[in-house]
Amino acid sequence: MTTTPDAPSPGEAVAPPRGWPVIPTILVLAAVATMIALGIWQLQRKGEKEALIALYERNGAMSATVTYPKLPPVPDAMLYRKSSVICLEPVRWDPRSGTDRKGGGGIRMIADCRTGAEGPGVLVDIGIADDFTPPKWTGGTVQGTIVPGPEQPSLIERLTGRAVPARAMLVADQPAAGLRPSAVPSAADMPNNHLAYAVQWFLFAAIALIIYIIAVRRRLQR
Template identity: 25%
Template sequence: MSLLRRPRWWAVLLTLAGVLLFLRLGAWQLHRADEKEALLRRYAAAEQGPVREFAAVGETPPADAFPRVRVAGEFLPGRTYLLDNPKHDQRGGVEVYAPFRPDGKERLLLVDLGFLPGNGTDQSPQLPPLPEGRKELTGFYQPAPGVGFEMGGDALARQAHWPKTTVYLDLDQVSKDLGTSLYPRVLALEPDASSIYVREHTPDFSAMPPARHRAYAFQWFTFAAVAVVMFLFLHRKRKATSGDAQ
């Protein structure tokens, strides 16, 4: 004999939709945790990896690694871009990027010089001049910062003076602004104690570390289990009492 009353169709549909939604959200949180852990492992492996020649990976970088590379060439004088949304300094500041021409190449490489802390005001920090002449750089060849929803279109095209400021670093927009093609990744220079720039290139997941994603996944899976338990509880058959029989 069944222990449940026959449920209404809308109750089944509502419960099923809720359970599927909660399971989907939980799975997505687990996926995000795995993605972030994989990204942290790539950065850790890059720090311990050997230095490679830029020419070997510049055009076709490995999809699952951020190699340490060495490249020689010259900076384009007076051309700098300021990314003004870094999150690792509460006083404000900018991440500074500059185009670099490798020896014998027409294509430009965008170099992440590092983070320049602010001075507690709304004004941009004072930039030191770019190094002149031929330089040899060593750093991590990694993807550019992600591009979010940018309101107002291409901010670089509306600026006539350097340095140019943006809240999203879009390599296509930078390429268009410079009038030449760019390599598909940026070169994040290695830390240098003598440099004015702060160079911390590992992603900051302090606000949402992998462990927190897994905690949220457990929460969503719990909601799915609660939805099933509530459905069974509300549709259980109640025992007939003596008053019901009369």
């Protein structure tokens, strides 16, 4: 003879079945999916950065000079190439910390040069000084290497569409009188941490999912 559970009497509250919470689960899964998508995006950025570094290395190996670009942005095919400009006069100095070609520290003397009656001018790194005192350099023909300028848009500015075209800079082969030659940046100096970022996003997604599953299982067991 089998027995059946007593039916609830009229007016008695019935406890709902306990299971996985729907809304929190949806929110957690959406967050995990977002983190996985960010990890995949970082892997794509890794491939793009590797191709860009390879292009810069080929540029640096070329001995032929190119005409310095008049307006930003500078095409990637011209970065780390040899070029020359005529600085009619330095209109502004932008001293920044840097190193010379022997690894010694100092102050990079970056001149914003006038090259004509109009235009944005050209940034020229004419050497390393021991202090912030501008050199007595009045301009002239500068031969050197085209590199990215010191002011580059941030990631947030690029993602939000507020980035302005970045100016390039010419690092002089021969420094101005009284200065030491500045170290020339190379493609090898470019950071490529996108694989590490991708792994971090995947780990965050896995940890968030594991913590949520453990928390819900404990809640159900209670």
